[in-house]
Amino acid sequence: MKLFANLIRILDSTNKTNLKVEALTDYFRQALPNDKVWTIALLSHRRPPRPVNTTLLRLWANELANIPMWLFEESYHIVGDLAETIGLIIPTTENHSDKSLTTFLEEIIALKTKSEADKKAYLHENWLALNYYERFVFTKLITGSFRIGVSQKLMTRALAKAENLDEDVLAYKLMGNWDPNRVSFQELILDEKSSDFISKPYPFYLAYPLEMEIEALGNPADWSAEHKWDGIRSQTIIRDGQIFVWSRGEELVTDKYPEFQAFAKVIPNGTVLDAEILPFPNNEIGTFNDLQTRIGRKTVSAALLKTTPVILKVYDILEWKNEDIRTKPYQERRQILEELFAEIKSPGLPIRLSERVQFSTWDELIEERTRSREMRSEGLMLKKNDSPYLVGRKKGDWWKWKIAPLTIDAVLTYAMRGHGRRSNLFTDYTFALWQNQEDGTRELVTFAKAYSGLTDAEFRQVDDFIKKNTLERFGPVRSVTPQLVFEIGFEGIALSKRHKSGIATRFPRILRWRHDKKIEDANSVEDLKCMIIGNDEIEE
Numbered sequence: 001m002k003l004f005a006n007l008i009r010i011l012d013s014t015n016k017t018n019l020k021v022e023a024l025t026d027y028f029r030q031a032l033p034n035d036k037v038w039t040i041a042l043l044s045h046r047r048p049p050r051p052v053n054t055t056l057l058r059l060w061a062n063e064l065a066n067i068p069m070w071l072f073e074e075s076y077h078i079v080g081d082l083a084e085t086i087g088l089i090i091p092t093t094e095n096h097s098d099k100s101l102t103t104f105l106e107e108i109i110a111l112k113t114k115s116e117a118d119k120k121a122y123l124h125e126n127w128l129a130l131n132y133y134e135r136f137v138f139t140k141l142i143t144g145s146f147r148i149g150v151s152q153k154l155m156t157r158a159l160a161k162a163e164n165l166d167e168d169v170l171a172y173k174l175m176g177n178w179d180p181n182r183v184s185f186q187e188l189i190l191d192e193k194s195s196d197f198i199s200k201p202y203p204f205y206l207a208y209p210l211e212m213e214i215e216a217l218g219n220p221a222d223w224s225a226e227h228k229w230d231g232i233r234s235q236t237i238i239r240d241g242q243i244f245v246w247s248r249g250e251e252l253v254t255d256k257y258p259e260f261q262a263f264a265k266v267i268p269n270g271t272v273l274d275a276e277i278l279p280f281p282n283n284e285i286g287t288f289n290d291l292q293t294r295i296g297r298k299t300v301s302a303a304l305l306k307t308t309p310v311i312l313k314v315y316d317i318l319e320w321k322n323e324d325i326r327t328k329p330y331q332e333r334r335q336i337l338e339e340l341f342a343e344i345k346s347p348g349l350p351i352r353l354s355e356r357v358q359f360s361t362w363d364e365l366i367e368e369r370t371r372s373r374e375m376r377s378e379g380l381m382l383k384k385n386d387s388p389y390l391v392g393r394k395k396g397d398w399w400k401w402k403i404a405p406l407t408i409d410a411v412l413t414y415a416m417r418g419h420g421r422r423s424n425l426f427t428d429y430t431f432a433l434w435q436n437q438e439d440g441t442r443e444l445v446t447f448a449k450a451y452s453g454l455t456d457a458e459f460r461q462v463d464d465f466i467k468k469n470t471l472e473r474f475g476p477v478r479s480v481t482p483q484l485v486f487e488i489g490f491e492g493i494a495l496s497k498r499h500k501s502g503i504a505t506r507f508p509r510i511l512r513w514r515h516d517k518k519i520e521d522a523n524s525v526e527d528l529k530c531m532i533i534g535n536d537e538i539e540e
Contacts, residue, residue: 003031004039004101005134011148020150024158033185034102036159040188041180042141043148043155044250048105048181050144051112052119054082057142060120064127065089077476078424080417083143087136090127097129108141109181153392163189171203171391177252201235201246202272202318202326203391207381207398214362214401217382224330224385225357225365227377228400229313230288230492230506231278232295236312238264238271239322245277256300257310259350266346270322273337274389275314280350281307285376289494289504314341315354315381318389326389330397333389372403378491379403405489405507406531408433408523409514411444412484415466416476418451418459425463426478427451429510431488433501434524444482445525447501448490453510462513485514485522493532501525503532 010023028036041047062072072089079085104126111119123142127135156174160167170189177199178188217223233248243264245254254260257277267273279286279294286308293308294300317337318326325333334356341353357380359365365380372379379402387397410431418427428451432444454462462484469481492506503525514521 001097001099001101001104001130001134001138003027004035005130005137007039008137008148009133011150017154020154021158021161024150024155025162028159028162032100032102035100036185037180037183037188038101038105040155040159040174043150044152044174046178046180047144048109048141049112050142051108051114052123052142054143056116056119057082057086057123057139060123061086061090061127064124065091077417080422080424083136083139086127086139087132090135092131092135093128095129096131097126097134104138105141106181159189165189167391172200175201175203175246175250198239198242199237199244199252201237201244201250202324202389204233204235204248204274205390205398206393207400208393208395210382210399210401214365214382217362217399220360220362220365222385224334224383225359225368225380226315226354226383227357227372227375228379228381228402229276229278229285229354230376230378231276231291231313234275234277234312235318236260236263236273236275236314237319238267239269241269256294256297258300259305259310260312262346262349263312263351266344266349267340268321270319271317271340272319273312273314274316274318275312276354277310278313280309280311287376287494288492288506289496309350311350311352313352313354316389329386329388330383331385369401369403402491405491405511406493406505407487407489407511408528408531409485409517409521410447410488411482411519411522412462412480412486413444413446413482415462415478415480422459425459426466427454427459427463429462429486431486431508432482433528434522435501436524436526442524444519445501447499447503447525447528448488448505448508450488450508450510453489454513458513482519485517485519487511487514493528495532501528503528 004027007023007027011020014020027039031039058072058076062069065072067089072085075089076082076085079088107122111122114122126138130138152174153171156171157167159165160170163170173189234253235246237244237246241264243254243261244252245257245260247253277291279288279290281290290308291310293304294310297304314337316330317333317340318324320336320340325336338353344351357365357368359368369380379400382399382401384397390397410433412429413432414430415426416428418425428449430446430449432446434442435445437443465484466478466480469483471479471481487510488505488508489511490505490508494504494506495502496504498504
C-alpha cells in the first residue's frame with residue numbers, strides 16, 4: 001500500500017506525461033504481482049463496490065477528528081474532495097501499516113456485508129494506521145470514486161515497458177470482462193490462452209477533432225467521409241456461433257440489446273464490427289435522449305424494445321473469417337464490409353451500413369456537413385483511404401469534423417464550488433431561461449448545468465460576484481441574484497420529462513460571458529423549443 005500511495009502522490013503532482021510513465025514503470029517493476037493486477041484494474045476503471053456510504057464516512061471521520069460537524073462540512077466545501085478532507089482532518093499517529101494494496105482491497109470488498117459497528121471500527125483502525133497520503137488513497141478506495149490523471153493508454157505504455165511486452169498486444173489483453181479478484185498477473189498479462197479469444201474485443205481507434213482548415217488535408221481523393229453518429233460506440237463480435245457486444249467503455253452489454261442476437265444467424269463466424277448503437281423509433285434515427293431510456297437498465301422489457309428500438313450502424317470491420325484485418329488499409333476493409341452487407345439477405349435485421357459521403361472537392365464536403373443535423377449526426381468523420389486501424393488516439397489518419405454547437409443566452413441562477421485546483425472557487429453553474437406564465441409574467445426556469453468555458457480570470461470574477469450576491473444557501477449550493485448572462489453551447493436537444501424546462505441539452509458548456517446583455521435579453525424556453533422544431537424533434 002505504501003508503494004501504491006507513493007505512486008498516486010507522484011502521478012497527482014505532475015502534468016508531464018513522461019514523468020507519469022516513468023513513475024508507473026518503476027512501480028510495476030517493484031510491486032507484488034497481485035498488487036499489479038489491482039493497480040491495472042483501478043487505473044482502467046474496475047473498482048470494487050463502495051462498502052460505506054459517504055454520510056457515514058463523514059460522520060465517522062468527524063468523530064475521529066473530534067471537531068464540530070460544521071467545521072468538517074466547511075472544510076469539505078473548501079477542499080472539494082471528501083477523501084482529501086478526511087486525509088487532512090484526521091491526526092497522523094505513530095502507528096503504521098505494512099498491509100499490501102491487495103489485502104486492503106480484499107478487506108474493503110468483505111466490508112460490504114459487515115455491520116455498521118464493524119465498518120466504523122475498521123475505518124478508525126486504518127485511518128489511524130496510515131499517513132496522510134496513504135489515508136487519502138485508502139479513503140478513495142472506500143468511496144469507489146478512484147480517479148487519477150492517468151489514461152489507460154499511459155498505464156498500458158508503462159506496463160509494456162516494465163514487462164518488455166508489445167504495447168498493442170498488451171492493450172488487447174487488458175480488454176474484456178476480467179475480474180481483478182479472480183485473475184493472477186501471470187494469467188492476465190503473461191500467459192497466452194486461446195479460450196480467452198472468443199469474446200475479446202480489439203482496442204478502439206479514436207479520432208482527433210479537426211481544428212485546421214479542411215484544405216490542409218491535401219488531395220480529397222485520398223480521403224473517405226461519413227457522418228459522425230451520436231450513439232454508443234461499440235464492437236459487435238460473432239465467434240463460434242455466439243454474439244458479444246462491447247461498449248467503448250469496455251462494458252459487455254450484449255444483454256442490453258437482445259435484438260442483435262439475430263446477427264449470429266446471418267453474419268459469418270470470425271467477424272468483428274466497429275459500429276454505433278443508435279435509437280431507431282419510427283424507423284428513423286432518434287436522439288441520444290431516446291437512447292438513454294435503454295442505458296443503465298438491468299432488464300430490457302418487451303415494452304421498451306417496442307418503444308425504443310435500436311439499430312447497429314456499422315462503419316468498419318476489424319476481423320473477417322477469423323483473421324485480424326486491422327493492418328489492411330481502410331479502403332480495403334471498407335470493401336470487405338460492403339461485400340458483407342451485400343450478402344445479408346434479411347432486410348428486417350436491425351443493422352445498417354454507415355453510408356460513405358460521395359465528394360470530389362472539399363467544397364462538396366463542406367456542403368454535406370451543413371446537413372448534419374438533418375441527418376441526426378454530429379458532423380462528419382474523415383478517414384484516410386490507406387490508414388490501418390490503430391490503437392487509441394492518433395493524429396493524421398482519422399479526424400472528427402463536428403458541426404458548430406447550438407447556442408442560447410442564459411442567466412446564471414445557482415452555483416457550487418468546483419473541484420481540484422478550483423475547489424476554493426464557485427465554478428459549477430446552473431443556468432435558466434425565461435418562461436411565460438399564465439398571468440402574463442415571465443419566470444426564470446433552470447435548463448442546464450455547465451462548468452467549463454471561462455478563463456481562470458473570468459472564473460475568479462464570477463466567483464467574487466457569487467459571494468457578494470448570494471440569496472440563499474442549500475448545503476454546498478448557493479442561489480445567486482440573477483444578473484449575469486452567458487452564451488451556452490450544446491450538441492443536441494430533445495424533449496424531456498425529467499427536466500423542469502421540459503428540455504434536455506447534450507454536452508452543455510459556456511462559450512462566453514455576455515457582458516453586453518442584461519437578463520431581460522436572455523433567451524426563453526420557447527426559443528429553445530424552436531430549435532427542436534427546427535430539427536423536427538417535437539411530437540404532439
